Amino acid sequence: MKDVESMGGALPSFELGPVEVARSLIGCTLLIHGVGGRIVEAEAYDFNDEASHSFRGVTPRNKAMFGPPGTAYVYLSYGLHWCFNFVCRPVGQGAAVLVRALEPTHGVATMEIRRGTTDLKRLCAGPGCVAQALGLDRSFDGAVIRPPAIELLPPRMEVELSIGPRVGISKAVEQPWRFALKDSRFLSRRIALV
Numbered sequence: 001m002k003d004v005e006s007m008g009g010a011l012p013s014f015e016l017g018p019v020e021v022a023r024s025l026i027g028c029t030l031l032i033h034g035v036g037g038r039i040v041e042a043e044a045y046d047f048n049d050e051a052s053h054s055f056r057g058v059t060p061r062n063k064a065m066f067g068p069p070g071t072a073y074v075y076l077s078y079g080l081h082w083c084f085n086f087v088c089r090p091v092g093q094g095a096a097v098l099v100r101a102l103e104p105t106h107g108v109a110t111m112e113i114r115r116g117t118t119d120l121k122r123l124c125a126g127p128g129c130v131a132q133a134l135g136l137d138r139s140f141d142g143a144v145i146r147p148p149a150i151e152l153l154p155p156r157m158e159v160e161l162s163i164g165p166r167v168g169i170s171k172a173v174e175q176p177w178r179f180a181l182k183d184s185r186f187l188s189r190r191i192a193l194v
Contacts, residue, residue: 101186
């Protein structure tokens, strides 16, 4: 499998599967009330994927994941960190893409206050860091991806992808469904190429 692909130019169609959406999100800019940055790392989770929250069906926690494509799925991880996902596929299929890291570009001072750090490389490096920096919480769960609350802008240039296995999971670890901007210094952790 190739370790690098060229992508770029358009916004993803959330009617597609999570792997296609994750690929096309890299390089897009995510803004929450004008604060955010370029998506540099994302992971795909599908309904037939043992590592996915949707694998065992609908629960109160994951209900938004089965909702309309182009909405947000926000959940609390380990009771500590909020995590932001884009819901994709037709309604009821339980698929989403986790945003793992951003390159901060908009509202950096606000993100530094929220995160309590001025280290630009670590500001949005990890899904919990992304949510904290953007001021996300459960109130965004099920929200429609549209301005002014949640804005997604297309890549401004062609991007190259690095592809590898997902991290922080114990099942389906072999899936190469983690996508990152090649050579980005803002990733949550180095990507192991496949």
